[in-house]
Amino acid sequence: MIGVELFAGPGGLGLAAERVGIRTVGIEWDASAVATRVAAGLATIHGDVTKYGPADVPGQVLTGGPPCQTFTIAGNGEGRLELERVLEGIKLLEAREVVDPGMFSDPRTALVLEPLRWALEAIDKGIGYQAIVLEQVPAVLPVWEAYASVLRREGYGVATGKVRTEQYGLPQTRVRAVLVARYDAPAALPAPTHRPYKKGVPQSEGDPGLLPWVSMGEALDRAEPFTVISNYGTGGDPKNRGRRTSSEPAFTVTGKISRFRIIDARGNESRFSHSEAGVLQGFPADFPWSGSDIPQQIGNACPPTLGAGLFENTVHRRPE
Structure with missing residues (x-):
C-alpha cells in the first residue's frame, strides 16, 4: 500500500x-x-x-x-x-x-x-x-x-x-x-x-487498564534528574515561565524547543540537543536531522x- x-x-x-x-x-x-x-x-x-x-x-x-x-x-x-x-x-x-x-x-x-x-x-x-x-x-x-x-x-x-x-x-x-x-x-x-497527564497526579494513579504516561526522564538518555524551564509564559505572564521536572512529560514541542532551559541538580544549565528534541516529538534518537532550522522542523x-x-x-x- x-x-x-x-x-x-x-x-x-x-x-x-x-x-x-x-x-x-x-x-x-x-x-x-x-x-x-x-x-x-x-x-x-x-x-x-x-x-x-x-x-x-x-x-x-x-x-x-x-x-x-x-x-x-x-x-x-x-x-x-x-x-x-x-x-x-x-x-x-x-x-x-x-x-x-x-x-x-x-x-x-x-x-x-x-x-x-x-x-x-x-x-x-x-x-x-x-x-x-x-x-x-x-x-x-x-x-x-x-x-x-x-x-x-x-x-x-x-x-x-x-x-x-x-x-x-x-x-x-x-x-x-x-x-x-x-x-x-x-x-x-x-x-x-x-x-492522561495531570499535574501533581503520580504516574501510578489513574485507570489501571491504561499504561502510565511517559516522562522525559524515561525517554531521554540523561543520567541525572533535571528541571525544564519553558519558553512559554503561564497565566498570560511571559515572565512566569512554565517548569516541569524530568519525572513529567515535556511541554508541547514547537520550533522554540531550543530555547527551553534545562537545569540539573547541581544548577548547571543546558539545552535539548536535536536528537533529544526529536525523541520528545516521537522520532528515533538517531534520526538524521539535516539542513537549517532543525528546531522548527521538529516542532x-x-x-x-x-x-x-x-x-x-x-x-x-x-x-x-
Missing part, C-alpha cells in the same frame, strides 16, 4: 505510516526538510503541493498536516479570524469549483484546503483513497468537521476529534485535531493506550508515535 504525504516536512506522518507497513511518498517545498527526509531514506518530491494532484502521485492513502501558522495560537491568528472563509472554500471544493487563495488575507490559510482538493480530485478521477489521515493544531478542528461532512457524502466513514499525545505514549503533552476516514467503512479514532512535525496509532487504527482496522 502506498501513502501520499502532503506538506511532508521531515517525515513525521510518513515515518508513522511506514512503521505500520505503508510506503509513502512525501511532497515538501522546504529544502531543509527535504534534506532531512532524503537522509532518512523517505521518498520525496521537492515541490509545491498546490502544483500536484492525485494523478501525479498515485496512492491508496492520503495523509498530511497543512501549515498551521495562521491557525495556531502562536501565529497571527488570521486563520481563526477567516474560518468562515475557509468553510466557504470547502463548499466551493465540494461543488467542484476553484478556490482563489486571494480570498484570504494570508495565502497560507488556503493550504488547509489542499487535502480536500486532493481527495475530491482522486474521487473524480476514479482513484479515490482507501483511507485519509490528517492532523493539525486544535483550532483546525472545525475545518476537519466540515471536511467530514463532505467526505461522508462521498461515501467515507469519518471520525474527527482532539487527541492528547501523552495518551499514545509520547513523552510530551500536546493536543492535536485529527481526522481519519475510510472509504465505504466505519472510521474511529484510536483508543488511548496511556493515562512542525506530526509525532510519529501518534501517527502510527492513527494509521494502524484506520488502515488496518477490521470493518465492524
Whole structure:
C-alpha cells in the first residue's frame, strides 16, 4: 500500500505510516526538510503541493498536516479570524469549483484546503483513497468537521476529534485535531493506550487498564534528574515561565524547543540537543536531522508515535 504525504516536512506522518507497513511518498517545498527526509531514506518530491494532484502521485492513502501558522495560537491568528472563509472554500471544493487563495488575507490559510482538493480530485478521477489521515493544531478542528461532512457524502466513514499525545505514549503533552476516514467503512479514532497527564497526579494513579504516561526522564538518555524551564509564559505572564521536572512529560514541542532551559541538580544549565528534541516529538534518537532550522522542523512535525496509532487504527482496522 502506498501513502501520499502532503506538506511532508521531515517525515513525521510518513515515518508513522511506514512503521505500520505503508510506503509513502512525501511532497515538501522546504529544502531543509527535504534534506532531512532524503537522509532518512523517505521518498520525496521537492515541490509545491498546490502544483500536484492525485494523478501525479498515485496512492491508496492520503495523509498530511497543512501549515498551521495562521491557525495556531502562536501565529497571527488570521486563520481563526477567516474560518468562515475557509468553510466557504470547502463548499466551493465540494461543488467542484476553484478556490482563489486571494480570498484570504494570508495565502497560507488556503493550504488547509489542499487535502480536500486532493481527495475530491482522486474521487473524480476514479482513484479515490482507501483511507485519509490528517492532523493539525486544535483550532483546525472545525475545518476537519466540515471536511467530514463532505467526505461522508462521498461515501467515507469519518471520525474527527482532539487527541492528547501523552495518551499514545509520547513523552510530551500536546493536543492535536485529527481526522481519519475510510472509504465505504466505519472510521474511529484510536483508543488511548496511556493515562492522561495531570499535574501533581503520580504516574501510578489513574485507570489501571491504561499504561502510565511517559516522562522525559524515561525517554531521554540523561543520567541525572533535571528541571525544564519553558519558553512559554503561564497565566498570560511571559515572565512566569512554565517548569516541569524530568519525572513529567515535556511541554508541547514547537520550533522554540531550543530555547527551553534545562537545569540539573547541581544548577548547571543546558539545552535539548536535536536528537533529544526529536525523541520528545516521537522520532528515533538517531534520526538524521539535516539542513537549517532543525528546531522548527521538529516542532512542525506530526509525532510519529501518534501517527502510527492513527494509521494502524484506520488502515488496518477490521470493518465492524
